[in-house]
Amino acid sequence: MNGYGGENNMQSLKELYKIGNGPSSSHTMGPKKATEVFRDKHRDADKFKVILYGSLAKTGKGHLTDFIIKKALEGYQTEIKFDTKFKCTVHPNTFDIIAYKNDKVLDMWRVYSIGGGSFRIEGEKETLIKEIYKQKSFLEIREYCKKNNLDLYDYVCKFEGKKEISEFLSQIWEVMQQSILNGLNAKGVIPGKLKLKRKAREVFENKTEHDIEDKTKIRLLSSYAYAVGEENACGGVIVTAPTCGACGVLPAVLYYMKQKYNIPDEKIIKALAVAGVIGNVVKSNASISGAECGCQAEIGTACSMAAGAVAYLLNLDMERIDNSAEVAMEHHLGLTCDPVYGYVQIPCIERNAVAAVRAVDSAILSSMLKEDSLVTFDMVVDTMYETGKDLSTHYRETSEGGLAKKYCNNKFFCD
């Protein structure tokens, strides 16, 4: 354990689902938020210096980390350094921020951007955010619900307040749907030297006269996931679910289910709560950071959240929800994070589409498996965390291995 996995109880779903601009929750949202808090503490400073380490130093350019920090410090003299040599021993997304006045250091924070837009300051246990749930594992939650005759939505309402959380989730659902519509209506090229063409609309319209049911399912789910993933890559407004890079999976699946089964928004909002509990279990027991545990922690978690939501929408019981989330995560184990040029584009956007299809399939498969599974969601979350720790840093959001390396080693593509 590194102090980030397994030692915390769950926080509010408001700390998981965050509305903001892409492309990266750990490389833009988290650093931006931390910088703003630090800046507001030192309004009298005349200069700020930021030193990015680890994954932030290696893929910060592609993920726009320096751009967003400069923006947060607009009006101040700002120096940003990329230190790729420093060994991050606590978290791979580390940065220092220093405030100066008349060339004298006023204060300094070492900040860890731990994924999903959250951050921690060295020396402080938490970022002033309360852990409001008492249970830690999914099994503990299941047992609590069984004892108190609650479903997962009731469980969330009990700890977060029904009115407050349903209003919050309604807003989240609005933004998710809007990001799908924005992405479907947009055309053109995603910013960056890959010059990647937006594909959501093209996939959505790829309808043939005899569209078989399977193709329709893949076409719709993928186009919705592409739409949100492309919005994220273009810096549009999205919801972290659980991160920016994996933000397309859950909205795509919920939108698909809503359309296909004519499900009212009130029920979708409950499914969002279910997905949130699943994401929170991963966030507090393992990690949702690609820099810490690879893409299994981002896309794998998003797929589990979406699969659990589908199971809930299909009125499956708690065991099947557990199993759906487990199946979805299990088959992402070992998935590396290797974004080409450090952009949240290749393989990220397509990965959202594939995971959306897999989430629906996982829940449907689970509905057919009547026996209790030998592997639980908690087990697979622990496994994901251990696997992530064993992954070479080349495969943890550094763009030093995998597709990122292959693409840039290829003379044809090399710039």
Ligand code: SF4
């Ligand atoms: S490969 Fe996965 S974890 Fe890495 S940036 Fe892309 S979506 Fe995030």
